[in-house]
Amino acid sequence: EVQLVESGGGLVQPGGSLRLSCAASGFTFSSYDMHWVRQATGKGLEWVSAIGTAGDTYYPGSVKGRFTISRENAKNSLYLQMNSLRAGDTAVYYCARGVAVAGTGENWFDPWGQGTLVTVSS
Amino acid sequence: QSVLTQPPSVSGAPGQRVTISCTGSSSNIGAGYDVHWYQQLPGTAPKLLIYGNSNRPSGVPDRFSGSKSGTSASLAITGLQAEDEADYYCQSYDSRDVVFGGGTKLTVL
Numbered sequence A: 001e002v003q004l005v006e007s008g009g010g011l012v013q014p015g016g017s018l019r020l021s022c023a024a025s026g027f028t029f030s031s032y033d034m035h036w037v038r039q040a041t042g043k044g045l046e047w048v049s050a051i052g053t054a055g056d057t058y059y060p061g062s063v064k065g066r067f068t069i070s071r072e073n074a075k076n077s078l079y080l081q082m083n084s085l086r087a088g089d090t091a092v093y094y095c096a097r098g099v100a101v102a103g104t105g106e107n108w109f110d111p112w113g114q115g116t117l118v119t120v121s122s
Numbered sequence B: 001q002s003v004l005t006q007p008p009s010v011s012g013a014p015g016q017r018v019t020i021s022c023t024g025s026s027s028n029i030g031a032g033y034d035v036h037w038y039q040q041l042p043g044t045a046p047k048l049l050i051y052g053n054s055n056r057p058s059g060v061p062d063r064f065s066g067s068k069s070g071t072s073a074s075l076a077i078t079g080l081q082a083e084d085e086a087d088y089y090c091q092s093y094d095s096r097d098v099v100f101g102g103g104t105k106l107t108v109l
Helices: none
Strands: A005-008 A009-011 A018-025 A033-039 A043-052 A069-071 A078-083 A091-098 A107-112 A116-120 B009-012 B018-023 B034-041 B047-050 B064-069 B072-077 B086-094 B099-102 B104-108
Touching: A005 A091, A005 A107, A009 B047, A018 A033, A018 A091, A018 A116, A033 A069, A033 A078, A033 A107, A033 B064, A033 B099, A043 A069, A043 A078, A043 A091, A043 B099, A078 A091, A107 B034, A107 B047, B018 B086, B047 B064, B072 B086
Parallel strands: A009 A116, B009 B104
Antiparallel strands: A005 A018, A018 A078, A033 A043, A033 A091, A069 A078, A091 A107, A091 A116, B018 B072, B034 B047, B034 B086, B064 B072, B086 B099, B086 B104
């Protein structure tokens, strides 16, 4: 069974740092792009970062320079290092496997993990 | 303000057909990027519903269908059931960035 399990969420003060992890199983982790997507309570989905199979990384402007995505294929693990956290970063963070649209660099997401809650508050 | 625009809510009675629109622009859907749809049941993670504009993953009932035309896409649900009550999100790309619609809450009356 393909499975993604996030961990590392919690309460952190504004300006602080947190590292999220995502443990993958049931598929060849190194062969897939991976993503982080977040969802604030009662709000919609927001893409946070992506990492390709070659280690290339992508971020939206809202987190560029503050968040760093990485992967450790030997451990089937995905990470998100979050620095300079703000109240607006409070959300459930999901990791998701990216499945490639043939012939393009585009992905759809399947499956998703259950999410881990990050709360930024003093 | 999401790059892709969805109606905040739609509703329908059991057995009816509902559609959810996802409107983009020439830099995303209109540029040729595929549209994908996700269903999020209350308190759970999103689940892939439609990929590549109109393809259903195994296990998704054929009551769900997707289409794309120009700068918009649509999700149609026929034979509405109580278990379909959920939030639905479209997803595409815009200049290499992943973008989502704001989500649509489906209420089964």
